[in-house]
Amino acid sequence: MDIYSLLSFMREIKASDLHLSPSTPPIMRVEGDLIRTKLKPLTPEDTHIMVYDLMNDEQRKNYEENLEVDFSSEFRGIGRYRVNIFKGYFGDTAVLRAISDEIFTFEELGLPNLLKDLISRDKGLILVTGPTGSGKTTTLSTLIDYINQTFRRHIITIEDPVEYIHKSKKSLINHREVGTDTHSFKIALRSALREDPDIIVVGEMRDLETTALAITAAETGHIVFGTLHTVSATQTIERIIDQYPADQQSQIRLMISESILGVISQILLKKKDGGRIAAFEIMTGIPAVGNLIRESKTYQLPSILQTSSKQGMITMEQSVSNLYNAGIIGKLELERFQSKYNQ
Numbered sequence: 523m524d525i526y527s528l529l530s531f532m533r534e535i536k537a538s539d540l541h542l543s544p545s546t547p548p549i550m551r552v553e554g555d556l557i558r559t560k561l562k563p564l565t566p567e568d569t570h571i572m573v574y575d576l577m578n579d580e581q582r583k584n585y586e587e588n589l590e591v592d593f594s595s596e597f598r599g600i601g602r603y604r605v606n607i608f609k610g611y612f613g614d615t616a617v618l619r620a621i622s623d624e625i626f627t628f629e630e631l632g633l634p635n636l637l638k639d640l641i642s643r644d645k646g647l648i649l650v651t652g653p654t655g656s657g658k659t660t661t662l663s664t665l666i667d668y669i670n671q672t673f674r675r676h677i678i679t680i681e682d683p684v685e686y687i688h689k690s691k692k693s694l695i696n697h698r699e700v701g702t703d704t705h706s707f708k709i710a711l712r713s714a715l716r717e718d719p720d721i722i723v724v725g726e727m728r729d730l731e732t733t734a735l736a737i738t739a740a741e742t743g744h745i746v747f748g749t750l751h752t753v754s755a756t757q758t759i760e761r762i763i764d765q766y767p768a769d770q771q772s773q774i775r776l777m778i779s780e781s782i783l784g785v786i787s788q789i790l791l792k793k794k795d796g797g798r799i800a801a802f803e804i805m806t807g808i809p810a811v812g813n814l815i816r817e818s819k820t821y822q823l824p825s826i827l828q829t830s831s832k833q834g835m836i837t838m839e840q841s842v843s844n845l846y847n848a849g850i851i852g853k854l855e856l857e858r859f860q861s862k863y864n865q
Contacts, residue, residue, distance in 0.1 A: 523561060525572055529600045539619050544569050544612040553798055566613035573607045573614045594683035604683055621685045625667045636834035641665050646783035647740035651752040656789050657800050658749050659685050669693060676718055680710040681725035707732045715739060724748045730765045740781040754838060755785040755805035756823045759815055779812035794852045801845055803838040
């Protein structure tokens, strides 16, 4: 049993993730569900050898100092993977996530054309949000690819790790990987402002300084894409504001209200005929949205979404209901969504 055989099998069954843990067989995630392989359980020695073979000297040093490490890796003839290795109670443990090199169109993902208008603007903040594994990076790659094919822009991406690799078409694209090409999101973002960008992609707005720099960049003549692990437009805006001390929240509400172009929140649902499909909540930065953010009335945002379908907005509940009414998802999946998200 070797890592190449496992990754090849993973591709065959279209698994998204491979889990290597001591005392259990290799486990794979297929269409959202964990599937235990029929292979024999891995020993601590097995996983130690496998995870150390995945790393180079610098990554091994980082792992031994921090007890966890993230990176991307390419396996010739198989594909690229996002790798997380961590020290578990029973020994060295790893999760490998397949990185698809396929970039989808707006139509294939079910993204509305109004987003093409938003991403053609000269400045502003666009947030793509959702739980881990909900396809945020896939959506983001579609938006970036559309810009790359349509406009002459300089695009800088800051990611941890770099997943989709875009080749420059009409636009010029530079990828930077945290830990490999830069020490942190905030350092790379501060540097990006001096690198003549039109568009900056921030892989994750994970701390206050990165968030503040991203919002400032969006205000001062750049399109900024960011991602967060939130499941609705309202929660996204509140999460950003809550990062700030209370005495700064009024100012940040004003900044967000003036810079926000759109929030795209998404989840993945199981289709009736197999596979998965995304449901989207979409909020655009119309004046009414800006007013509610500025006036600390974000709790009223869902009402704006429900009554602004002509502007292309949609709530998550409406999106899921549309998929159910179209026969794409079944009643069980509808009820699962309702019990999980409508609490």
